Amino acid sequence: MITRVKAVYLYIREKGTVSTREIADEFGTTDRTIQRDLTILTHNGLVKSPIRGKWKTTAKPVKISS
Template sequence: MNPSTGRMLTRVKSIYIYIRQNGTVSTSELVDEFGITQRTIQRDLHVLAYNDLVHSPSRGHWTTTERHKATVAK
């Protein structure tokens, strides 16, 4: 695996775990927490949303999906 791909996957996983642990979070909170650009956070959130792991209940805020929460609880 390409080293940059590995870093991206690690970052996306960390973002998902952060959202899961903190409930609904804002995009700007993620930018501050991870120290990366807003555009990078948006790309990472797009990956998570595409895989139905997070969704945006209101513009600029993110939470984990209910379907995935139920799967994790089993």
């Protein structure tokens, strides 16, 4: 699960602003599953949703490890 959360973060960072549906389609999962991942990322201050259903990364510095 942690791997998918990281991948979701990296996908958002790469694409800019994306919808929950776009993320779910990219990862072949349901909107609800992606929403749980986004909740984790939001709780940690890594993504935000300035427009309902659209997501983008925050300016919080992130160290990505393999």
